Amino acid sequence: MFTFALVSGLSVLMVLGSTGCQSERLQEEQSQEAVAPLKPALVDATLIGAYSADQLRNRFSGSQTALRFLIRHGIKAYRIVYNTTNTDGKTIQASGALLVPDSAGTYSMISMQHGTIHSDYEAPSNYKPGSEAYTFGSVFSSIGYIIAAPDYIGYGASRNLPHPYEHRESLATASFDMLRAAREFMENNKTGWDKRLFIAGYSEGGFATMSLQKKLEEEYPGEFNLVASSAGAGAYHKTAFMKYLVNNQTHGISGFNRNYLWVMLTYNRLYSPERPVSYYAKPPYAERIKTQQQHAGISVSLNQIFTDEFRQAINNGTDKAFLGAVADNDVYDWKPKTPTQLYHGDADNMVFYFNSRDAYDAMRKRGATNVELITLRGRNHGTAIIHYILGTFSFFNTVGKEA
Numbered sequence: 001m002f003t004f005a006l007v008s009g010l011s012v013l014m015v016l017g018s019t020g021c022q023s024e025r026l027q028e029e030q031s032q033e034a035v036a037p038l039k040p041a042l043v044d045a046t047l048i049g050a051y052s053a054d055q056l057r058n059r060f061s062g063s064q065t066a067l068r069f070l071i072r073h074g075i076k077a078y079r080i081v082y083n084t085t086n087t088d089g090k091t092i093q094a095s096g097a098l099l100v101p102d103s104a105g106t107y108s109m110i111s112m113q114h115g116t117i118h119s120d121y122e123a124p125s126n127y128k129p130g131s132e133a134y135t136f137g138s139v140f141s142s143i144g145y146i147i148a149a150p151d152y153i154g155y156g157a158s159r160n161l162p163h164p165y166e167h168r169e170s171l172a173t174a175s176f177d178m179l180r181a182a183r184e185f186m187e188n189n190k191t192g193w194d195k196r197l198f199i200a201g202y203s204e205g206g207f208a209t210m211s212l213q214k215k216l217e218e219e220y221p222g223e224f225n226l227v228a229s230s231a232g233a234g235a236y237h238k239t240a241f242m243k244y245l246v247n248n249q250t251h252g253i254s255g256f257n258r259n260y261l262w263v264m265l266t267y268n269r270l271y272s273p274e275r276p277v278s279y280y281a282k283p284p285y286a287e288r289i290k291t292q293q294q295h296a297g298i299s300v301s302l303n304q305i306f307t308d309e310f311r312q313a314i315n316n317g318t319d320k321a322f323l324g325a326v327a328d329n330d331v332y333d334w335k336p337k338t339p340t341q342l343y344h345g346d347a348d349n350m351v352f353y354f355n356s357r358d359a360y361d362a363m364r365k366r367g368a369t370n371v372e373l374i375t376l377r378g379r380n381h382g383t384a385i386i387h388y389i390l391g392t393f394s395f396f397n398t399v400g401k402e403a
Contacts, residue, residue: 206234345379
């Protein structure tokens with residue numbers, strides 16, 4: 001669906017000096033700290049393949065034929081392995097795809113955070129047919145962008161670890177460290193990068209993009225020249241989302257419920273105390289979830305599976321551990337400095353519209369005048385994608401010309 005949206009959408013188309021009186025020794029120490037090299041992130045880079053423009057065009061037929069006319073350059077696709085930090089604080093190796101136009105020139109970079117995937121096959125660094133990196137990522141690179149596409153923890157080089165689904169810090173960290181590794185690669189290989197960075201993602205990718213933006217702006221200001229951010233249909237207000245699921249009748253779509261369960265199980269695993277599934281879900285659902293985890297097929301409104309104990313503890317605030325875990329993953333109430341657009345269909349029945357509306361309201365209340373909410377009337381989680389793609393590239397093109 002994402003690829004189809006692209007087919008339609010694309011056719012439209014650092015350091016501050018110290019001040020004040022200080023001793024010479026202190027000034028020298030601070031200067032040394034300021035220019036101290038960053039710890040290397042890049043571990044390895046492997047060329048997956050070099051593809052001519054004709055080879056790229058031959059990938060697309062039928063309903064995707066329009067993509068052939070958009071391809072301008074050949075590209076080179078690399079599998080990047082880099083150091084990052086896991087949820088337990090330990091250094092691990094993660095991976096991602098780096099796609100580079102195979103033509104002389106200077107290009108901007110887009111960090112593309114992918115949406116929910118359910119198999120390692122779909123990870124960007126595997127660069128398999130049908131995956132986001134192989135299809136629209138390659139076309140975007142051919143048009144004239146360097147594409148950095150992190151796998152996240154749990155895929156690619158870290159596939160033997162569980163993916164921390166919808167976990168703010170690990171998504172942001174893995175994406176940020178991928179950017180550092182990509183920068184090292186481009187410096188080592190004298191790649192023509194104009195130093196400008198755009199970030200984008202939809203669904204889990206929207207949440208990851210917002211989390212990455214917050215990290216870039218608040219923890220590492222100035223390290224990258226972040227020009228614009230476009231986040232689509234992300235679950236930014238986790239606390240409100242979770243309480244809504246606990247207390248309200250929802251669709252009962254099994255595939256959507258799997259994602260909700262995955263979030264619950266991830267937070268239960270990562271934050272103490274870890275509770276048995278029977279605390280959250282009543283029979284027969286608890287046993288099904290215990291056995292099948294997030295793959296459990298549950299086709300009823302999710303509020304019907306929760307135990308009275310869990311529901312009451314959420315509503316009266318006594319389950320401080322789980323509420324705290326959920327709140328730690330809220331990423332809606334802060335003040336972005338970078339021009340930001342939020343896209344969301346108001347008929348989205350998987351990631352509910354109030355996530356983007358609440359983020360926009362909270363950001364504007366904090367004085368962020370460069371944030372815009374694009375409400376896609378009557379669109380659901382799937383049908384909004386095409387409009388997100390169209391808007392994002394128009395947005396990046398406009399802001400890029402002004403930057």
